[in-house]
Amino acid sequence: MTQRVYEKLIDEEGKRVDGREWNELRPIKIEVGVLNNADGSAYIEQGKNKILAAVYGPREAHPRHLTLPDRALLRCRYHMAPFSVEERKSPAPSRREIELSKVIREALEPAIFLEHYPRTAIDLFIEILQADGGTRCAGITVASLALADAGIPMRDLVVACAAGKVGDRIVLDLNDVEDKEGEADVPIAFMPNLNAVTLLQMDGTLTPEEFEQAVNLAIEGCRQIYKMQKDALKARYLAIKKEVEEQ
Amino acid sequence: MPIFYQNKEIVTPGDLLAEGNYRAGRNTYKVGEKIYASRPGLLEYNEKEVRVVALNAFYIPSVGDLVIGKVVEVNVNGWVVDINSPYLAVLRASDVLERSFKPQRDELTEILDAGDLLIAKVTSFDRTRAPTLTMREMGLGKITRGQIVKVTPTKIPRVIGRKGSMINMLKKETGCRITVGQNGVILISGRRLEDERLAIQAIRKIEHEAHTSGLTDRVAEMIRREKMKEEPKHDTESL
Structure with a gap:
């Protein structure tokens, strides 16, 4: 299969390859509580990304020697399904996935009251069903919802979004083509109520001014996604309430 | 001392619930004068306290609670019981028998075996050690039907x-x-x-x-x- 080659990542009218404005997010759909077996779960579609997150715990940690005497152990697995990308990805964890698992875990850890539940483990699974750029960010967004759904006490929801430089412009929420062809990518995870950044990475080159612009833009994107996150968390219970009231 | 949501309104983790001289109740936490929610749930408040009734949570043992559990392991002097919590509970033989426990005389599996369900009460728990249970009270014991x-x-x-x-x-x-x-x-x-x-x-x-x-x-x-x-x-x- 041949990929379409884009001559320009941003056209004369300032529109991006998928028709978005520079400061526009991809369409997002979030659902909470999609898996019955898990203690908490959530699903997100962000553009062409499709990601499922499941949380188990807190529970007895196995193997036992991993338990921490002063706090719960958060274990995170970010995994891409073999069919999530155009060329089959080996299902074995790659270097990139191991690193992303660590990065996502560290982005979520500050939000959870781990110290309340010593000697236990919380297992978090993020499964990328379809990937189209920005999966680590969407993964963090959906994972924090799964954690909240599991009833794990948190300081705030964590929301993540990227900004970057594409065709000489700073743009929000890069897709796969923009990520690969563009000049730079800055993913940020953020706790809006506490105004705290829990993940900040950069790939590519930016001037200090551009970097600041990108950070501000990404945080602006985070705030937009945060609203959808909260609505998704409430939606299930509001639906039951409405149903009952109509009877 | 404002409260930012209605009584019984659904809140999510991180929501700023109230500011001022309130006590931070269940499923909330306090930073300075500000009280935030820590679990999704329904807000409840009165003049003194702000709390959240969680929509979903797990069980953390508390002394005096009546619990229903399942025996998962039989040890030398007691049982390990799953009480639907992150922490497995311990039930010692002396907390089941009416008399003192003698290993040479009592066969524990005859009293309770793995898989048996029981009603018990929590006698201690402090998060650093496993919670302990007792069955030496009225209404407690092995479940035989239902x-x-x-x-x-x-x-x-x-x-x-x-x-x-x-x-x-x-x-x-x-x-x-x-x-x-x-x-x-x-x-x-x-x-x-x-x-x-x-x-x-x-x-x-x-x-x-x-x-x-x-x-x-x-x-x-x-x-x-x-x-x-x-x-x-x-x-x-x-x-």
Whole structure:
């Protein structure tokens, strides 16, 4: 299969390859509580990304020697399904996935009251069903919802979004083509109520001014996604309430 | 001292609930003068305290709680019990027997074996060591009959209702004996299988609609409706 080659990542009218404005997010759909077996779960579609997150715990940690005497152990697995990308990805964890698992875990850890539940483990699974750029960010967004759904006490929801430089412009929420062809990518995870950044990475080159612009833009994107996150968390219970009231 | 949400409004983790001289109740935390939610749930407050009734949570043992658990392991001097919590509980043989425990005389598996269900009370817990249980009190012991339903532990107060209104209604309408474990496990034993099924159905409804008002009446109505459906069937069976 041949990929379409884009001559320009941003056209004369300032529109991006998928028709978005520079400061526009991809369409997002979030659902909470999609898996019955898990203690908490959530699903997100962000553009062409499709990601499922499941949380188990807190529970007895196995193997036992991993338990921490002063706090719960958060274990995170970010995994891409073999069919999530155009060329089959080996299902074995790659270097990139191991690193992303660590990065996502560290982005979520500050939000959870781990110290309340010593000697236990919380297992978090993020499964990328379809990937189209920005999966680590969407993964963090959906994972924090799964954690909240599991009833794990948190300081705030964590929301993540990227900004970057594409065709000489700073743009929000890069897709796969923009990520690969563009000049730079800055993913940020953020706790809006506490105004705290829990993940900040950069790939590519930016001037200090551009970097600041990108950070501000990404945080602006985070705030937009945060609203959808909260609505998704409430939606299930509001639906039951409405149903009952109509009877 | 403002409160930023209505009573019974759904809040999510990180929401700033109130500012000022309130006590941070369940499922909230305080930073300076600000109180935030830490779990998704319904906000409740009075002049002194702000708290959140969580929509979903797990059971953290607390001394004096009645719990229903399952034996997962038999040790030399006691049992390990799964009490539907992140922490496994320990039940020592001396907390079961009426007399002192003698390893050479008592065979523990004859008293309780792996897989057995039991009603017990929590006697200690401090998060650094496993919670301990006792069965040496009235109404505690091995479960021999009935059915088990699990609900999320935060919904237990809803199953009991104000001053036991819900649970008393359930017992009366279904004729079942219902034992509610604080850990979210409920034991139902009735004379007929249909009665037990009806009680389970009612508890499922309570769990599903726990965050809505007027629940006791709706559940009572549902039980009566189900009973009506059932009656004619019995007549045809007896013919």
